Amino acid sequence: MTSVSEICAAAPMIPVIVIKRLEDAVPLAKALVEGGLPVLEITLRTPVALDAIRAIKDACPDAIVGAGTLRGAHDVEATMEAGSVFGVSPGSPAELIEAVKRANLPFLPGSATPTEAMELADQGFEVLKFFPAEAAGGVPMLKSMSSPLPDVKFCPTGGVSLDNARNYLALPNVVTVGGSWVAPDKLVEAGDFAAITKLAKEAVAALKG
Numbered sequence: 001m002t003s004v005s006e007i008c009a010a011a012p013m014i015p016v017i018v019i020k021r022l023e024d025a026v027p028l029a030k031a032l033v034e035g036g037l038p039v040l041e042i043t044l045r046t047p048v049a050l051d052a053i054r055a056i057k058d059a060c061p062d063a064i065v066g067a068g069t070l071r072g073a074h075d076v077e078a079t080m081e082a083g084s085v086f087g088v089s090p091g092s093p094a095e096l097i098e099a100v101k102r103a104n105l106p107f108l109p110g111s112a113t114p115t116e117a118m119e120l121a122d123q124g125f126e127v128l129k130f131f132p133a134e135a136a137g138g139v140p141m142l143k144s145m146s147s148p149l150p151d152v153k154f155c156p157t158g159g160v161s162l163d164n165a166r167n168y169l170a171l172p173n174v175v176t177v178g179g180s181w182v183a184p185d186k187l188v189e190a191g192d193f194a195a196i197t198k199l200a201k202e203a204v205a206a207l208k209g
């Protein structure tokens with residue numbers, strides 16, 4: 001099993017993906033992988049999300065497919081059954097944390113405060129999703145947390161864009177960022193997957209290294 005740290009090191013950003021039509025799943029995943037972004041977070045926000053994960057697993061061997069918006073134990077079981085190799089959540093409710101530990105699923109729990117960060121790090125989580133990044137204090141908040149908690153690493157997500165991602169990645173406690181900006185609804189709905197590859201390449205060029 002790949003660790004969360006290895007998954008986060010595999011790309012400078014993790015696209016946060018909302019699949020509304022199942023037929024968009026594979027071309028979208030292929031477009032992002034082709035653009036240099038192999039780590040994909042498929043959110044469980046739509047009815048086709050689990051089928052989308054299955055389809056991408058089958059058709060895109062180079063993608064590292066995870067599930068986002070995990071809310072409870074049932075989500076952990078369902079996403080693993082569908083083939084997700086990691087999970088992400090906007091928060092860290094106790095029932096979800098217990099389920100993730102039982103299942104041994106590589107997991108980025110959501111954290112927006114120092115207390116949550118301390119509790120989750122104590123429980124052995126290597127990287128936390130700092131969510132909602134911009135609304136919860138953004139770069140200054142993470143910078144402040146890096147002084148007392150230098151060992152706690154984050155993937156800021158929520159309001160992160162090409163414009164501010166580099167400021168996050170420059171922080172010593174940020175290992176990668178997450179965002180939906182590389183897979184905007186409009187382009188997916190229009191079937192413009194070439195434009196999505198272009199956005200992915202643009203993100204990689206701006207953020208790598």
Ligand SMILES: O=C(O)C(=O)C[C@H](O)[C@H](O)COP(=O)(O)O
Nearest residue numbers: 043068069090157158159179180
């Ligand atoms: O669905 C989840 O699991 C979430 O936690 C929320 C997403 O990560 C953010 O909605 C992405 O934020 P944007 O990049 O600003 O669109």
